[in-house]
Amino acid sequence: MTRIDFYILEGKQPADGRVIACRVAEKAWLTGHRVYIHTADEREAERLDELLWTFRQGSFVPHQKLEAGIPADTLTPIHIGWGGEPEVHDEVLINLAAEVPLFFSRFQRVAEIVPADEQARQQGRARYKFYRDRGYPLETHTLAQG
Template structure:
């Protein structure tokens, strides 16, 4: 069964949340995991740029899933490619095919529409009996 964690950030903006997602992705990648980052279409380019520049000494090889599959991909579509290890979601929409992943991390920050969407995701998972963890960051 998929392990689902909600990482609840105290920040209010996308840039701070993107920085957190980059650090989380780097940590998972360094531990040997493959990572798919699922986000809204208007955030895809920003996350891509953040992954290249969030720290001067960081290097997380990645690209959009539409350009081919690697250990770290970003997507805003329902296509998950062959990924099944770690899914990080910063999207308003519930991640498609989340149940094929070993772990799902739902990232929440202080944006009213996003918080409302993530609450709906939480209820959905809870009603289906998934073990849920909350982590305030």
């Protein structure tokens, strides 16, 4: 059964959920996992694509932003996409969209990033309830920021 981890961002200064997603993706990749990062739209995927190169000094996180008509590189350990179901990868899903992706259950683990703003919190609560009501094992991690 898919394990669901919620990363709740707290603090005086709002943290960027994309940076946390980069850290989670990097950690998963360094421990040998393949990752799919699901974004709300193409613009968000582009931002994340750029951020994976710059989020930490000296970091190198191999990834591919999925594009229509271009096949996914099966050797690249991290893919970024939006909309439909990914062609490859079924280990770690990082969800940055407001809704639960329909394909989440094919993954071994789902990481839900919940920023500190009220709208994101409400969306996060709805996703938490969705998983809980279906009996998925849930873990919550609070990340204090500045």
